Amino acid sequence: SQKIEQNSEALNIQEGKTATLTCNYTNYSPAYLQWYRQDPGRGPVFLLLIRENEKEKRKERLKVTFDTTLKQSLFHITASQPADSATYLCALGETGRRALTFGSGTRLQVQP
């Protein structure tokens, strides 16, 4: 069966450290992958897009990698801040399917 797995347990890190979140998928062939941030009571907010032929994308303190052999994407936040505390969702896009398929998200808590 198809699965998108993100750590269900919260990730707790100290301010200033790098947070690394994992998104693993099974029985998908994504052409692209997106990461979103979701705060309580709000809709998800788009952060980054990476395509299957790209290994890495960066935006300010954010970095995303995409390994189609491992069927995994890693999402990094460097120099993390308490304001980065939120739930982060990965979403897969497949050719021929017009809507993204979302994982259930990982909650990140950055301690001051």
Add this chain to the structure above:
Amino acid sequence: GAGVSQSPSNKVTEKGKDVELRCDPISGHTALYWYRQSLGQGLEFLIYFQGNSAPDKSGLPSDRFSAERTGGSVSTLTIQRTQQEDSAVYLCASSLISGGANYGYTFGSGTRLTVV
């Protein structure tokens, strides 16, 4: 508008009643999506509209759910004869053209539906 607007923000309804949820997408965004999110769960795709094309209804969980998009803009999601398992946050998103491969989605804040 500046963002995706959804109304109402909260809706409590009695089991068996019909409800209508509204989404006003960003002007110029031709793609519109409905998802729902249950507590602690990921987003579940419901339906997708792209311009004048026939909508992709493959995610609708039952025939009690329907949606329309008038004039390529505002969309309404209707749930008939609501059940308690319909309780969730219903999220609407829009994007330029058929997003995903080139653009991210812009989500509204959602409608929290509680069926009692």
